[in-house]
Amino acid sequence: MAVRRTPRFYFSLRSPYSWLAYRDLLERYPTLANELDWVPFWEPDELSRRLLAEAGGEFVYTAMSRAKHLYVLSDMRRLAADRELEFSWPVDREPCWEIPHLAYLVACRHGAGPEYVAHAYRARWQEGRNICDRATVARIGDALGLDADELASAxxxxxxxxxGVEALLAIYRDGVFGVPFFVHGFEKFWGVDRLPAFAASVPLPVRADAGPLPVGAPGRTDEGHAGGCG
Structure with a gap:
């Protein structure tokens, strides 16, 4: 009999839709959140792309058009207002997404993956800070009581x-083309609005009104638009 893999949540610290899915998951499906594998998704730099290719994978995501970017800005205002959230849209100048996402993997080693995700999302989407700045990641490390240099230099x-290449290979093998992206068995769900359908597909005693978890996400270590973002 084939072994069924743990349901997975592909998230990106860059994506505003991932941020909303993260919040919805914790507030509406906390039991499910604790049972998922959380896999970071990011646009790899030249070194990561080379290592990924050597491992037999590739990165299939394509950057969004200007028209789609403008749509996302408007869409996020609506979705945030629906959730009574205020957010700050950060400005990314020559970002290196390995810096915050590989730091997440280091935080997971120390059992602080959930807290790192919470702090990183807060820094980016509520405080408008540059999470690709090593100093920002170091401050998160300090706040978590971790080795700031270890996180910042991950x-x-x-x-x-x-x-990180193993995470990128998982992205490739699961056919993840945008985030948030949920996988359960052979079923795939793309977009924040697909979260209820994903939750319903997982046989867990999950209640949509179960209330929020304590601070932090649990974590274990395109084309078209459906509430997903590149």
């Missing part, structure tokens, strides 16, 4: 890079 560590 992208320089060959071992962490290799772990």
């Amino acid at each position: 992208s320089d560590d060959p071992e962490v890079r290799r772990e």
Whole structure:
């Protein structure tokens, strides 16, 4: 009999839709949130792309058009207002997305993946800070009581890079083309508005009104538009 893999949530610290899905998941489906594998999704730099290709994978995401970007700005205002959320739209100048996402993998090693995600999302989407700035990641490390330099320099560590390639391979193998993206068995769900359908597909005693978890997400370690973002 084939082994069924743990249901997975592909999230990106860059994506505003991932941020909303993260909040909805914790507030509406906390039991489910604790049972998922949380896999970071990011646009790899040249080194990660080379390592990914050497491992037999590729990154299939394509950057959004200007028209889609303008749509996302308007759409996020609506979705945030529906949730009574205020947010700050950050400005990304020559970002290196390995910096915050590989730092997440390091935080997971220390059992602080959930807290790192919470702090990183808050920094980016509520405080408008640049999470690709190593100083921002170091401050998150300090706030979590972790080695700030270890988190800030995660992208320089060959071992962490290799772990990151495993995440990129999972993205490739699951056919993830945008985020948030949920996978359960052979079923795939793209977009924040697909979260209820994903939750319904997982046989857990999950209640949509179960209330929020404590601070932090649980975590274990395009084309078209459906509430997904590139």
